[in-house]
Structures are given as structure tokens and as C-alpha cells.
Amino acid sequence: MTGENKQQSSGLLGWVLFVLGFAGALFVGWIVFPQLLFSTKYQPINYNHSIHQEEAGLSCEDCHFFLEDGTFAGKPKLSTCVECHSEPQGETEDEAKLVSEYVEPEKQIPWISYSRQPDNVFFSHAAHVRMAEMECTDCHQDVSGQTKAPPVKINRLTGYPNGIIKMYVCENCHVRENVSNACDVCHH
Amino acid sequence: MSGNESGKIRYGMVIDLDKCTGCMTCAVACQQENNVPFREDETKKVRSITWLEVFYLDNGKPYPEHRKAYLPRPCLQCDADPHPPCTFVCPVNATQRDEETGLVAHIPVRCIGCRYCISACSYHARYFNWWDPKWPKAMEEMLTPDVSTRMRGVVEKCTFCVHRLQLAKDKAFVEGRQELEEGEYVPACVEACPAKAMYFGNLADSHSEVAKLAKSPEAFRLLEKLGTEPKVIYLSSQEWIHKLADNVV
Numbered sequence: 001m002t003g004e005n006k007q008q009s010s011g012l013l014g015w016v017l018f019v020l021g022f023a024g025a026l027f028v029g030w031i032v033f034p035q036l037l038f039s040t041k042y043q044p045i046n047y048n049h050s051i052h053q054e055e056a057g058l059s060c061e062d063c064h065f066f067l068e069d070g071t072f073a074g075k076p077k078l079s080t081c082v083e084c085h086s087e088p089q090g091e092t093e094d095e096a097k098l099v100s101e102y103v104e105p106e107k108q109i110p111w112i113s114y115s116r117q118p119d120n121v122f123f124s125h126a127a128h129v130r131m132a133e134m135e136c137t138d139c140h141q142d143v144s145g146q147t148k149a150p151p152v153k154i155n156r157l158t159g160y161p162n163g164i165i166k167m168y169v170c171e172n173c174h175v176r177e178n179v180s181n182a183c184d185v186c187h188h
Numbered sequence: 189m190s191g192n193e194s195g196k197i198r199y200g201m202v203i204d205l206d207k208c209t210g211c212m213t214c215a216v217a218c219q220q221e222n223n224v225p226f227r228e229d230e231t232k233k234v235r236s237i238t239w240l241e242v243f244y245l246d247n248g249k250p251y252p253e254h255r256k257a258y259l260p261r262p263c264l265q266c267d268a269d270p271h272p273p274c275t276f277v278c279p280v281n282a283t284q285r286d287e288e289t290g291l292v293a294h295i296p297v298r299c300i301g302c303r304y305c306i307s308a309c310s311y312h313a314r315y316f317n318w319w320d321p322k323w324p325k326a327m328e329e330m331l332t333p334d335v336s337t338r339m340r341g342v343v344e345k346c347t348f349c350v351h352r353l354q355l356a357k358d359k360a361f362v363e364g365r366q367e368l369e370e371g372e373y374v375p376a377c378v379e380a381c382p383a384k385a386m387y388f389g390n391l392a393d394s395h396s397e398v399a400k401l402a403k404s405p406e407a408f409r410l411l412e413k414l415g416t417e418p419k420v421i422y423l424s425s426q427e428w429i430h431k432l433a434d435n436v437v
Contacts, residue, residue: 066362068362069355069358069359070355070357070358070359070360070361070362070363071355071358118297118336119336119337120295120296120297120336122334122351122354124354124357124358124361125358126357126358126359126361126362127357127358127361130361130362130364131361131366180286180288182284182285182286182287182288182289182293183282183283183284183286183293183294183295183298184286184289184291184293184295184347184350184353184354185286185354187293187295187297187336188334188335188336188347188350188351188354
């Protein structure tokens with residue numbers, strides 16, 4: 001009798017240790033490691049997309065527009081901000097910072113990119129947005145209605161932001177849509 | 189043109205050697221446009237990287253029969269079917285011909301530096317980076333942003349300024365056009381040539397200037413007998429240059 005009890009309790013102990021170890025491994029792999037791998041950076045100004053859309057009535061294309069030569073402006077230069085913010089419009093802390101630190105000394109805002117690709121990658125916004133009629137949110141996070149600029153997670157090893165589009169994603173879509181996958185379509 | 193005719197676009201170049209003065213502007217424009225690295229000491233020419241090399245030719249005869257000429261040599265973007273010699277030997281698919289444009293691309297970030305392609309190329313158009321590129325501080329600001337710089341241990345070569353094609357396409361797309369017009373995409377060397385000796389366009393379009401020039405009786409290609417079907421065509425009225433080009437002495 002006592003021998004059987006001993007066997008049962010040691011079996012139970014084994015299970016408890018296994019579950020604890022498993023949970024510990026998951027904790028390290030899912031929470032600790034990403035914390036170590038990615039640094040979190042915040043935008044120089046906490047840009048409020050919601051207030052610009054709703055109160056100022058701006059559309060996405062008012063700031064993220066195409067230039068005449070076919071390139072995409074991405075994030076706007078300071079001149080676009082100055083069009084409205086040569087003087088503070090409201091009373092928020094971030095706007096005061098914009099005017100005093102960037103508009104008055106005429107300094108560009110060092111926005112951090114959420115989707116910076118490596119140097120050798122050529123991504124054509126014109127081909128995807130104008131020709132293929134893709135939505136911005138097919139690749140980018142949807143920021144409309146957000147009151148805070150989301151923090152940027154940067155991979156400490158590669159220096160690239162978390163969640164940038166990987167090459168296999170490009171290739172798979174190009175195959176599905178019957179578009180060329182030749183190297184020089186996207187690399188230079 | 190024989191060779192590969194699968195696409196309706198075959199970008200090619202025509203170089204008129206009778207007009208070429210050997211001024212090297214094309215070579216300088218290329219070096220500048222494509223961020224081609226150089227070293228402080230460039231005396232050892234076999235280690236120099238020159239995407240567009242200008243060769244000096246002469247007929248080897250004494251005065252008064254002495255004749256000389258210059259021959260600019262970019263990557264000849266061979267159109268051999270099914271593969272150019274260089275892409276055929278690449279073990280990692282770092283170099284491939286884009287069958288929609290006929291351009292032979294080389295992607296340095298994928299290259300492992302085995303240099304098979306350098307051996308395979310019949311025209312010495314490929315170069316190896318023996319050192320990490322280094323520019324004087326002031327020149328770093330002048331690098332072309334549309335061309336990525338290479339690193340030590342990879343091969344590089346002329347791309348017919350493919351980044352200019354990408355940008356020209358972008359402009360067309362924003363204007364709502366699918367197709368490029370002639371002259372919208374031109375490599376830096378052709379644009380820079382002060383003697384107007386270089387022409388660039390679509391060889392597959394029979395109305396283009398290059399296609400017409402390619403049919404001229406003065407047209408020839410380098411080492412034609414190898415069957416590499418280069419898409420760079422030379423023009424010359426000189427018989428001895430035609431013979432040299434086929435390595436007939």
C-alpha cells in the first residue's frame with residue numbers, strides 16, 4: 001500500500017514540475033525574450049491621429065501624399081505641420097512642444113518609422129496603391145481614431161522595427177496576383 | 189535579334205564607336221550614380237571596380253595606317269536562351285534575368301561571393317568587392333540614395349541603372365500610365381555622354397531608335413560567336429574594329 005502511494009505522489013510531483021517548467025519556458029520565450037530582443041521607442045511628439053481627423057477634418061492623404069515624381073512622401077516634413085501650427089491651436093502639451101521645439105527653430109521632427117525596409121529594398125507605393133489599389137492598412141497598422149502615437153518596437157540585433165513586411169509576404173502576394181517576382185522589381 | 193524573345197521589352201544599348209572620343213564621362217557618371225567604391229590606391233587595376241570600363245583599341249599598325257578607338261563596355265545584359273552564362277552558374281540565385289525587361293539583375297545581399305559568375309562572364313563585366321567600401325566623409329553625403337551600397341565579399345556589376353527604371357515606373361503609375369515612353373528610362377552613362385555616342389531603348393520595339401540602329405550594316409556585338417546574345421550593340425565603320433570584336437587578329 002505505502003509503496004503504491006509513494007509511486008502516485010512522485011508521479012504527481014513529476015507532473016507539477018513538468019507543468020511549472022513548461023509554463024516557465026513559455027514565459028521566457030513569449031514574454032522575457034521579446035522584451036530583451038525589442039527596445040521600445042516613443043515618437044518625439046505624441047501625434048493624435050483622431051483629433052486631426054475629427055476636429056481638423058483632415059484625410060489621410062493630406063499628410064501622406066504622393067509627390068509629382070511618383071515617390072511617396074511617407075511621413076510629412078515640418079512644412080506640412082506649419083501650414084496649421086505656426087502658432088499653437090489648442091492647449092495640449094504635445095502641441096506646445098511641437099511649436100517651441102520644432103516649428104520655431106525650423107527643425108524637422110525626427111519621426112521614427114514603423115516600417116523602415118533595408119537599403120536594398122525598393123518598395124513602390126505608386127504600384128501598390130495606385131495600380132493594384134491596395135489599402136494602406138493591408139500593410140500598415142490602422143491608426144485612424146487613435147489618440148496616441150503607438151510606441152515603436154525596434155529589434156536590437158537588426159535595428160529594424162518589429163513587424164516590417166518580410167520578403168516571403170511580398171513574394172506570395174506577387175505570385176497570387178500574377179506579378180513578376182524578378183529580383184530587380186524590388187531590389188536595387 | 190535572335191536569342192530570347194519571350195518578353196515584349198528588351199532594354200538594350202547601342203554605342204557608336206565612331207562618335208566615341210574616349211572622354212570617360214560615361215565611366216565617371218556610372219561610378220557616381222551607382223555608388224561604385226574605389227580605394228585610395230587604385231594602381232592595381234585588376235582589383236578596381238569599373239561597372240563601365242572604357243577599353244583602348246588600336247589596329248597595331250605604324251603611321252600612317254595607325255588607327256585607334258575607344259570601346260565603352262557596360263554589362264552586356266546577355267540575352268542567350270535560356271540563361272546568360274553568369275546566371276546559369278550562380279548557386280544561390282543571386283543573379284537572374286528579368287524576363288519582362290531583359291535586364292540581368294545581381295542582388296549583392298544574396299551573393300555569397302563564390303565568384304563563379306565572374307569566371308563565367310565572357311566580357312569581364314563582373315567585379316568582386318575585396319574590401320568594404322569606404323568613402324571620404326564629404327563624399328558619403330553624395331551617395332545616390334536609390335542604390336544600396338555593397339559590402340566586402342560580394343560581386344557587383346552594371347545593372348543598366350535599374351533603379352532609374354523603378355523610379356520612372358513610379359512616375360508613370362502616379363500619372364495613371366502602365367507603359368513607359370521612350371526616353372523616360374535612360375541609364376546614367378547614356379545620359380552623360382557628351383558626344384551622343386550612346387543610345388538606349390527597347391530593342392524589341394521595331395520603331396525604337398536602338399532597334400533601327402541595331403539593324404545597321406555597321407552594327408556588331410562583342411564575341412558574337414560565343415552565342416551569348418549581348419544586348420549592347422556597337423556601331424563602327426572600321427573593318428579592323430569588327431575583326432577585333434570577334435577576336436580575329
